Amino acid sequence: MTSTSGQRHAATARLGNTHSTLDNVLVVIGTLLMAATYLWTLFSYRGQQEASSGTVVLPLVAGYMIGAILLVIGNLKRIPLTIIALIPFAAAINIVLGQIVGLSPIPLYMDTVATVLIGYLAGPAAGATTGAVTNLAWGLTINPTTIPFAAGAALIGLLAGYLGRAGVFSSWWRTLMSGVLVGIIAGFVGAPVAAYVYGGGMGVGTGSLVATLQATGQSLFAATTLQAVLSDAIDKGVVFLIVFLLGLGIPQRVKARFSRA
Template identity: 35%
Template sequence: MAHNKSYNSPWSLKFNTAALVLIPAAVGINYLGKLFVGMLHLPLWMDSIGTCLAGCLAGPVVGALCGAINNIIYGLTMSPISMVYALSQAGIGIVVGLMAYYGRMRTIGGALLTGLLAGLAAICISTPLNIIFWGGTTGNIWGDAVYAVCLANNQPVWLASTFDEIIVDLPDKIVTILIVMGMYSNMPKSLLSLYQSNGKIESLD
């Protein structure tokens, strides 16, 4: 199984300069994606493209940081409740970073599996948060319609909330991962080499 050779260990807290520069860039991509979808009222989130790309390039730790920072910034500037979903974004970054490390982002099948796992991670983390803070809804019109149908059919809130997340998060993460795969697989080796661990190292230890 081919590993992503752009870093030695998926759990390293030592990042080279390129990885550190990637963090604000990825956060910006996430922020713009979420803003764009919000303006057009699309049935997806599209707020984790930068998180997933960072996970592919620099590993799960950087991916998790990008995701978490993105939601903290969005929470401070747009919607305070978004900050609690930093946990979900971090989970997505970890999953995608690990899948890329083990070479799964080089094929369509591997990317689809990555999208599925990233979606499941988001569902598992976000559903309890939705129940705690929103009574089980997501705020997405498509997902919340499914939630309402489930409650109308006497389904428990936790199940309705889970279906609410599934109907939004799985398609969103699969589309996101396919976009990221297109970007990642077409990057020149000279760019990928910037994330190799033999560059200048900064430590978070």
């Protein structure tokens, strides 16, 4: 009994004994900063075509990146040390999948499979942290263009965690519908970054879709938003189904070891 109790304590140990008021404040500030950045960009520069304009790019990148960092810092004490140890591996999986799909003509992303899996197993805080860490690490090591998308990645992990708590992964159709809904939300959040910082889709497939939509007379922002919503809805639907299938293969006793943060 002592050994089992010790193992359980080690599995649920956290960086700190309590989640302080300061941590909660950091999470709230980070969330509000990302929301305010999105709304400011949406309503102030919706008709702007100059994607390289510093008046858009600098505040947008800074707001999303700082917000994501605050979200990670504020959530660390919520997450068991065993989960924190898994996050770098989860981020690596996301990065590898994202790089491969990004170089293909497929207008999808597939860079949030591990984020959704961690969110489903370990809760919203762990999911959000995995998403943010993935994009920050990806941007600092391989592809700097992914850094401003850290906010959207964190949101996906956060929503996956709450949906996991709600039990949506218990059936394939609820999983699929939830993934599509998360994708639509993520598409709207990421569209301003793709449009105003990078001039449309970043990947080969997504960029081609944006160009096609613009050829029909759509503005840069409208084309990018439509592409993002369509691609993200399909992408997250597929990602959530993958996590659902992975969950079927994970023994219940293993799932029970993950403390939902």
